[in-house]
Amino acid sequence: MTARTRSFNEVLLSVENISLSFGGVKALSDISFDIAKGEIRAIIGPNGAGKSSMLNCINGFYHPQEGAITYKGVRRSQMRPHEAAEQGIARTFQNIALFRGMSTLDNIMTGRNLRMKTGLFWQALHVGPAAREEIEHRQAVEKIIDFLEIQHIRKVPVGQLPYGLQKRVELGRALAAQPELLLLDEPMAGMNIEEKQDMCRFVLDVNDEFGTTICLIEHDMGVVMDISDRVVVLDYGKKIGDGVPDEIKNNQAVIDAYLGVSH
Amino acid sequence: QNEQFIPGLVYRTGAYAPNGIPFADGVRDYITMLNERDGGINGVKITFEECETGYATDRGVECYERLKGKGPTGAAYFSPLSTGITFALTEKAPGDKVPLITMGYGRSESRDGAVFEWNFPLLGTYWTAANVAVQHIAKEIGGLDKLKGKKIALLYHDSPYGKEPIAALEAMSKKYGFEFLPIPVPAPGSEQKSQWLQIRQQRPDYVLLWGWGVMNSAAVTEAGNVNYPRDKMIGVWWSGAEPDVVPAGDKGAGYKALMLQHPAGKSAVYADLEKYVIGPGKSLAKPDEIGSVLYNRGLINSMLGTESIRTAMAKFGNKPMTGEQVRWGIEHLDLTADRIKQLGFEGMIGPIKVSCSDHEGTRLSRVHQWDGKKWNVISDWYTADDSILAPMVKETAAKYATEKKITPRDCSKES
């Protein structure tokens, strides 16, 4: 159970002194950390610690009251979520946010939306550029479908899929965007070991093969400690730990606040 | 098949049903009576079918399309029972060769038979009505010259129907120097609070009411609510029946309306109606409908239609008439006082003679007043002033003709 030690030097994204509160609730207070290009970064913490809120800040859905986020060297203030997507940030959601009425294939195709450019006119004719574009992207998507082993549910409306498969489709949708930074919010919740193993494999492969930087929230410590390069620990809005898995495992504050027992 | 088909466009449901039902029953009962008593017209049995339009133009068109080809010779004529539907059908009737009898409604300029070959606004148009109403006001205040400086409001159903009199009223306001104030009421007209607040502020000397269905009773009620004197209100003949005042309760007393010649009550024809239709339970009408204003009007509508067919048969033979033949029949309809008496309609309508150049046939009207219980006739006959109306008709009809590329018939050549 040793984490591999890799070294990263280029910072892809850095979060500086972010504070976010909702009415009286302080979801995040003065959080700073960075994500290096190519690493797998985990965020852990007890329920309600502000992990999901952190991801929401990164991709522009929440606007922190204080602090700033620098992504690819650009400091940015307020931005709309779709702008984040345009800059190469894709994500999955804790409460599955698939498009329930659409098939698996269409859901994943939607992930490639940003890369599809033909206008209404060609779309209406569905010949020439529109058809070519559609086929081209379909090929890319089929690769992802193969990769995630979900061929058999290609045409099934996702609303009918069991929970675990929905999570997988969601990952597929995020991958389809070929993001530089992939944010995963509890991708393995509701899966059994076997499925988690598969999921880990996918995550690692994405990271290795495409060099995608990954930021991951997960409550299964086995998973987190095994596959992540560095871990941030949040506790009710505050950062209580940041480091490689081995450090975290033995950090007393983290054990008290979150792990309960040492893993 | 020796059958003459007559369609009936009716509305027995919806916001206009209170007025639509008695009319439809009258139409139907007269025809039933002819069938029961005479076996139809000159031995040709009449088949009759209703179609519900709900006073909606598109459903009216649908009904027209559905029924126009029915029966061995197609529909004899249509009575659209709505000015809006009349407008739509005016475009279609010439192609299908079906005449439209729009008794007391429809396009006012369609009285010009040279251009509107297929339209017959028998007994009166809204321009006629507007003119008569102004004449009556003048009489009440002591002469046409007294109209100057007076203010007359028109509270109208916001549809082709309600707009129809505006042109005539504008013309008269110019001529007589009264101020004309049109106030639209959106369909169906059950809510008129703001309109009546406006009336209360503007204080017109008279309010003309061009409403239909629930709009009429609502108007009378609201007038009561703002204390507008009911006897300064004059309704068109479609706003002067029992359903228009009864729901207003005692607030309706004093309200006046034009008559399409006929009053409420029972004329001689009721004897046969009782005997052949109502007695044997063949009527759909409720007891209190019988003899009411709109029921009578329905009877007259059917009477004029069937008499036209009879006229046509006199020329073309006793067999089912085609639309074209019926059209000829209407255009040559000539009911003398004697004939009307014979038909049992004495006191209901006066003589009427239709011709190519005059598809209206007569321009007479009276005024009646609701006393809280019943309608009482309170005026003599007025004849519409053709010196105002005729040029308007001519001009508007000519405009329509050029627009539609119609070459008007030469009426002097028609026999």
Added chain:
Amino acid sequence: MSVTTPAPAAAANVIDVASIEVIYNHVILVLKGVSLTVPEGSIVALLGANGAGKSTTLKSISNLLLAERGEVTKGQIHCRGERVDGLSPNDLVKRGVIQVMEGRHCFGHLTVEENLLTGAFIHGGKRRQIADDLEKVYHYFPRLKVRRASQAGYTSGGEQQMTAIGRALMSRPNTILLDEPSMGLAPQLVEEIFEIVKNLNEQEKVSILLAEQNTNVALRYAHYGYILENGRVVLDGDAASLRENEDVKEFYLGIGGEGRRSFRDVKHYRRRKRWL
């Protein structure tokens, strides 16, 4: 499927499911003859991969299937010897059988506390009892007490999960159908939840049917387990024996021959073990 005549339901079993078949939307056959029993006072775990039909089984017991256009077309369900597959969900709750649905399903516009109080709906006006129960739930989940006045729709995933479980406890059930209680909960909370379950089971004699992916924990606390695959029960036995079963070890507990393997080291996709 051959229709097996159901054994007369033993009264000692709280829940008795006899070869049920479930169809969604009139065409999708999901359960193909599942039978299981939950003896009075026991904890029974329902294990299986995604899509095996665990949630469907629970929903057919609690009769929540109808709301998803699913239908039990064959088989019978008994609760304490009484046939229940025609009852409405609230009848079952009145009989003390309550389900905690998968995916939280909190009432988003209600506050956390109001959510909890809806759980006590069947207890009507017993104010004292409800106040006590509320305290108990807050005692189990202190985090909820902190967030009691926030709209549930805006609480975190884990907080919602706690709310959903707490809400069910408020009805004072004698049987709980728990669908993936550990999902989205922090590790120490997972342990706590199961401690609570154990507690309820031992002290208040509550019977529990539990669908769970976290096989490890589930088999530690359960007395008996069923493994479901593709709409059929493929293996059942008491928890201890299941824990020792080689296949279960490998595929559900992640312990290969040589102990727990790192997630990073699972190198290639393996053909899965399938019992069918």
Added chain:
Amino acid sequence: MGFFLEVLIGGLLAGVLYSLVALGFVLIFKASGVFNFAQGAMVLTAALALVRTLDIAQKEWHWPFWLALVAGFLFAAFVMAIIAWASERLVLRKLVNQEGIILFMATIGMTFFIEGLAQTVFGADVYPLNIGLPKEPIFILESVFDGGILVNELDIWAAVIAGLLVAGLALFFQRTRIGRALRAVADDHAAAQSVGIPLNQIWFIVWLVAGLVALAAGAVWGSKLGVQFSLTLLALKALPVLILGGFTSVPGAIIGGLIIGAGEKLAEVFLGPMMGGGIEIWFAYVLALLFLLVRPQGLFGERIIERV
């Protein structure tokens, strides 16, 4: 100035009358997430049942007015109970957990059915309704303004009734166990079932209460306009009130009614003549729309939860 006040007061009172109809919508929406299009038809049916019983009891059975009145209200309430029972049993129960739009459509189906049935049974005529509410116009402040300010006594009574209903219902929703359960049902049918809330009973109760509110609205509006078909169209007048106040807020229905009523009447009377008249209906909607742009959930509606 006098006239302005008169229009304003008239508008406010008219608005309260719309609230009475809007209230029925709010109840059902708040309690089950169903946008009940049939509310207008229920108003009509209640009024028809009331007026017919009243007429028959007085004219044919020669009962005294007050007895007939009681009988009329009882019978109308009974009819509303039947409608509530039937909608639960035959419609809602079968559509548990469906999307809002589907339920909405189903209530449109119910509208047709109820309208057809009511007119078959009670006829399509206009029936004047007199339940003893005073109808005479009164003029206030005659000393201050020339001609005084016209208000209608009936409107004032209606406003009182509406106010009482709103107060009662608002308390009911916020304070009671049933109220809480109703809001839970509106959020998530399946979850509500799972915690033992008896959807069937809840729906019956809510529809019954909405039916009784419809009866109140029908009695007032029927006294005003006479009982006839176009009462169903009141639904369309109530919608802007509803969206402005928020679908889920009982007090919102009243405030919305006041704003819409005053706004549309003032607009019609003062702007209307310049624009050719007839602007009040769209003005009401545009007014509501403007408010929505600022608060998308209406003035008092529950915040729309936007989360991922």
Added chain:
Amino acid sequence: MFYREAGQFKVSYAADQAVFPIAQDRIAMLALLLIAFLVVPFVASEYVYRAVLIPVVILSLAAIGLNVLMGYCGQVSLGSGAFMAVGAYAAYNFAIRLPFLNPFVCILLGGFVAAGVGIAFGVPSLRIKGFYLACATLAAQFFADWAFLRIKWFTNYTPSGSINAPPLEILGVDLSSPTANYIVCLVFTVVLAIATKNIVRGHIGRQWMAIRDMDIAAEIIGVQPMYAKLTAFAVSSFLIGVAGGLWAFVYLGSWEPAAFSIDRSFQLMFMIIIGGLGSILGSVLGAAFIVLLPIFLNQALPPFGALFGWRISTATVSHFEAMIFGALIIFFLIVEPHGLARLWSVAKEKLRLWPFPH
């Protein structure tokens, strides 16, 4: 037994993405079109054309338009009557102000005007959602009702406010016969339906559906809500506008604003919900159902009543019609909340499994 895709392998993504991937479906659809274009004209009577075929064809187009907005993009609209009116009145104004234009060109131009107006009225949808939006769209409906009644310029100052369509012709060929009317409408509807189908299965269609299913998530994965919603409003209003033009020019010939009243908006909404939200085929089925049902009831009830010796007046027929209509709506929703189109596909699914039940 015969409805199987066994043996039909797709070797390219293009084939897999075809509108009807199963050969039997393809053939059936082709046959249907052939019948519609080549057989119907020889068998239909004038009555059938006017009362059934032409309205069904035109309203199908309008329903498809509304379905784009409501079924695909999830924006509930009760203002479709208004957009039909805009299409109709715009076409009319093009026709009278630019008399050299062919009426059908005017209808298309009317569609574009409707699209523009649609975009304008679509802007609030960026902020307002669900039933709030639905009610807000009524603002468009009532405003249009009012504007076309009141602003004289739109009706070329006709005193009654009722206006007439120009005669229909193309290159001097008169198209006023019912058969020609029908064919023209059919061409419009089929061509636009195919175009719409193409759009909804492409990336723009997916953006719409994404917005419909979960707008926040859609935005986060990079769908621009403004673009998606406004294109949906534009396309939808265009289709509805063209349908409005056809309705006015071809079906009514002469009309007033009431022809596009709120009742029409509701009628269109019934069509797509009964037919199936998010389905082109459903729009057509829905339109056929809603148009045919009243006609059918109207014809069938009196003879049916006669069987039992009741005399059914038109009033009763109308009331019964309303009741049965309402009951059937509810019935179909209960059987299949997702509409006739879904019912149809479930039936096909069963057919595929036949003779096995599952």
